[in-house]
Amino acid sequence: MAALTTIYQRLLKRFGPQYWWPAQSPFEMMVGAILTQATNWRNVERAVDGLRRAGALKPQALLALRGDRLERLVHPTGYFRQKATRLRVFTRWFMSRFGGNPARMFREPHEGLRRELLAVDGVGQETADSILLYAGAKPVFVVDAYTMRVLRRHRLSGARATYEQVQRFITDALPQDPALYNEFHALLVAVGKHFCHRRSPDCTRCPLGELPHTSR
DNA sequence: TGCCAGGCCGGGT
DNA sequence: ACCCGGCATGGC
Numbered sequence: 001m002a003a004l005t006t007i008y009q010r011l012l013k014r015f016g017p018q019y020w021w022p023a024q025s026p027f028e029m030m031v032g033a034i035l036t037q038a039t040n041w042r043n044v045e046r047a048v049d050g051l052r053r054a055g056a057l058k059p060q061a062l063l064a065l066r067g068d069r070l071e072r073l074v075h076p077t078g079y080f081r082q083k084a085t086r087l088r089v090f091t092r093w094f095m096s097r098f099g100g101n102p103a104r105m106f107r108e109p110h111e112g113l114r115r116e117l118l119a120v121d122g123v124g125q126e127t128a129d130s131i132l133l134y135a136g137a138k139p140v141f142v143v144d145a146y147t148m149r150v151l152r153r154h155r156l157s158g159a160r161a162t163y164e165q166v167q168r169f170i171t172d173a174l175p176q177d178p179a180l181y182n183e184f185h186a187l188l189v190a191v192g193k194h195f196c197h198r199r200s201p202d203c204t205r206c207p208l209g210e211l212p213h214t215s216r
Numbered sequence: 217t218g219c220c221a222g223g224c225c226g227g228g229t
Numbered sequence: 230a231c232c233c234g235g236c237a238t239g240g241c
Contacts, residue, residue, distance in 0.1 A: 037223040043239060044222090078237040082224085124224050144222050162231095189222055198220065 004156075004173045007208060008180070011187040014207040018186035021134035023048075026102035028057050029135040030094070033127050034086050035077045046076040059091050059100035086122030093120050106136035114140070125163050133185070139176045142185045143167050146192030153196060154208050 023029035028048065035044045048057075050073045056062045062070070071084040091100075097116070098105040105113070110132050117128035125143070132138040143166045151157040157166050174180060195206040 033222090036221090038221065038236090039223085040221040040239070042221090046239090076238065078221090078239080079223090079235095080237070082236060086224090122224065126223065130222080142222085146222065160231095185222090192222085 004170060004184075008174075008184050008187065010207050011191055012183065015187055015190045017183060018190060020182055020186040021130075023134075025057065026106075026135040027059060027094075027100075028052075030090065030131050031057065031062075031087060033130045033134070034090060034122060035074060035083055037079070037083075037127065039077045039079070043076045043078065047074045050076075059095050062087065062091050063095070082122070089121050090123065102135065106138070110136065110138035110140060113138075129167075133178060133181055137178045137182075139171075139178045139181060141167050141171050141174075141181045143170075144185075144189065146189045146196060147185065149196050149198070150188050150192055150208070 021029045021032065023032055031051065032044055032048055035047055051057050051062070054061075054065070054069075054073060056065055056070075056073065065073070067084065067088075070087065071080050074080050074083045074087065077083055094100055094105070108116075113136075114128050114132060117123050117131060118125070123131075129140045129142045132140040133142055143163050147170075148157070148161070148166060151166060151169075152159060152161070157169060161169075170184075171181075174184070191207060
């Protein structure tokens with residue numbers, strides 16, 4: 001079976017570097033991480049652009065928005081009431097815990113920081129790990145729906161594998177390198193977007209096609 | 217037209 | 230420890 005590093009190299013050759021996370025600041029990245037939950041990235045871009053035009057991509061500015069204004073700004077991402085609330089809850093935590101200062105936040109060891117993030121309402125494992133890797137450059141691998149599907153369909157993980165199991169499988173097989181984790185996860189999303197959807201899996205032209213795969 | 221998108225939470229088994 | 234329903238808009 002092909003090692004993960006082989007898959008990584010194959011994907012990099014096929015898709016090229018992905019330059020993740022597409023954000024201009026750590027706070028913008030963290031906002032995007034919440035907005036992209038179960039949502040097309042296209043819609044997130046619209047919302048982030050709106051927030052930028054409103055000058056709300058700074059913690060205190062976001063918190064100064066009226067509730068209904070914030071809801072309208074995040075409206076294109078769906079779940080707009082939940083997400084407006086989650087953004088405010090997260091930002092309040094970020095302000096009170098770290099003074100809204102990302103450098104101070106990521107000075108923390110990532111294990112403890114992960115636990116704190118998970119305690120924030122609206123931040124689950126993927127969102128927490130995304131923030132640690134893509135805003136904080138911590139050596140934490142992000143597992144998402146595409147990661148699960150791609151690995152499953154190529155029989156690199158079991159059908160019932162959990163988030164933690166997949167995460168450990170990957171981090172145990174690769175050097176502990178944030179830049180590598182960054183690129184690999186982004187590439188898994190790229191290949192997933194092209195070839196690995198929930199239904200009607202078109203794995204035949206997948207760059208990993210030499211590997212055996214199932215339709216789930 | 218329906219199905220899906222870079223999840224998370226709370227309640228039930 | 231899972232499993233499910235709710236949350237909601239925009240694109241192809």
